[in-house]
Amino acid sequence: MAIFQGKSKRSPSGGRNVASRGKKKFELGRDPTETRIGEKKLRKIRVRGGNEKLRLALGNEINLINPANNKAEKLEILNVVENQANPNYVRRNIITKGAVVETELGKAKITSRPGQDGVINGVLLSEE
Numbered sequence: 001m002a003i004f005q006g007k008s009k010r011s012p013s014g015g016r017n018v019a020s021r022g023k024k025k026f027e028l029g030r031d032p033t034e035t036r037i038g039e040k041k042l043r044k045i046r047v048r049g050g051n052e053k054l055r056l057a058l059g060n061e062i063n064l065i066n067p068a069n070n071k072a073e074k075l076e077i078l079n080v081v082e083n084q085a086n087p088n089y090v091r092r093n094i095i096t097k098g099a100v101v102e103t104e105l106g107k108a109k110i111t112s113r114p115g116q117d118g119v120i121n122g123v124l125l126s127e128e
Contacts, residue, residue, distance in 0.1 A: 062122045
């Protein structure tokens, strides 16, 4: 069944709203991508206006910025350490924005949205 992101049939008080029209295609929602660790795999999705959005289904490399020297490196992701979006995402190695991943240089925080951008960017966290 499709995910609908339009107006609800119910008002906040629970009363019924009478719809002035039916559902429209631009109100269509989609399932979350839930990017996992693995060999890189992109999905192209057509969005409004005929544009394309790249969704990263699987990814194992991160574009990492080191704040100490402001250098960027491409490193391999070993595993997901922490994810505030959902505690179960850590067990399933799902990468979202704000997730903390383990790399060869240490822990890094994801700053991009892999399910929207099609790339994994991150910042190295300082070891304290």
